[in-house]
Amino acid sequence: MPNPPLTVYYSPTYAVDGKMETVSKSKLVAALIEAGDAGEVWLEAPKLATRQELELIHEAEYVRHTLEDKGAFLEVGAWSQPLLDSILASTGGMRDAVKEALKNGRSGSLSSGLHHARRNSGNGFCQFNGLALAALEALKKVKTVGILDLDAHAGGGTFDILGNHPQVYLADVTVNSFDSWEPSDRERHFYVEVEQPKRYLEHVEEALLTLERVDFLIYNAGMDTYEKAGGMKGITKEMILKREKRVVEWARARKIPHIFALAGGYKWDGLTLQQVAELHLETVKAFAA
Ligand SMILES: [Zn+2]
Known part of the structure; x- marks a missing residue:
């Protein structure tokens, strides 16, 4: 039987022009999807994340400080109502x-700026941790959830929130020590910082191996590992395309529901925002295929 069309969550609220790539690129990815470039994909607007939901993953005082005092935004010098709306929409996504x-069986959201947010603080342009919220949502229906984080940077925020959760498996392949964390449970935690780019895909395989027991996969699909999108010299576009196909093939072979978030991908090494969006589209294509 052919797969039903892929539904991906996005609304124009996600996109804030002129801000960090984290909140500006989703609009371009959405336009490519609407043009049919990723195959049969529906875009759907999510319900905003509620305060109650945010308090499941963050300290109530941090949520209050962020929503009412604009705290976590002022700390990075960036407050605007559209930015807050964007983050509530993309977290809800x-x-x-x-x-x-x-x-x-599968879905995704054009969300990014998630995995550095900790229980009681924002970090690295992430205010709320949508990966953590997704994991708790999935655990209402399944026994174990895996978060595969293939962003260039480590998901220290996700570890801070869910590292002690016995039903959550974390696998993090980084090319950069920013926001690094140390596994505290050998069975549920995998962490590696890539040293040799040619071994990158082997590390991805090792990460997948540690997720064999999960019933649901959340994939943080960073493009900032790619050498031209802010990543590591020697990690090529071909490797990234293989990676996207492999993650989807892995989840399908195990018949477990799987979702993606966009995660990092930057213009730092000379790409245009459009080229960054085209890279992220590869994740959508792999999920839609
Ligand atoms: Zn990153």
Whole structure:
């Protein structure tokens, strides 16, 4: 049987022009999807994340400080109502992607700026941790969840929030020590900082091996590992394309629901925002195929 069309969560609220790539690129990815460049994909607007949901993953005082005092935004010198709206929408998109994947097997959200946010602080331009919210949403229906984080940077925020959760498996392949964390449970935690780019895909395989027991996969699909998108010299576009196909093939072979978030991908090494968006589209294509 052919796969049903892929539903991906996005609304124009996600996109804030002129801000960090984290919140500006989703609009371009959405335009490519609407043009049919990723195959049969539906875009759907999510419900905003609620304060109650945010308090499941963050300290109530941090949520209050962020929503009412604009705290976590002022710390990075960037407050605007559209930015807050964007973050509430893209965090909600992760929850709705989980619900869709539990019904139809797969989904995703054009969200990024998630994995550095800790229980009681924002970090690295991430204010709320949508990956953590997605994991808790999935655990309403399944026994174990894996978060595969293939962003260039480590998901120290996700570890801070879920590292002690006995039903959550974390696998993190980084090319950079920013926001690094140390596994505290050998069975549930995998962490590697890549030293030899030619071994990158082997490390991805090692990460997948540690997720064999999970019933649901959340994939943080960073493009900032790619040598021209802010990543590591020697990690080529071909490797990244193989990676996207491999993650999807892995989840399908195990018949487990799987979702993606966009994660990092930057113009630092001379790419245009459009080229960054085209890279992220590869994840959408792999999920849609
Ligand atoms: Zn990153």
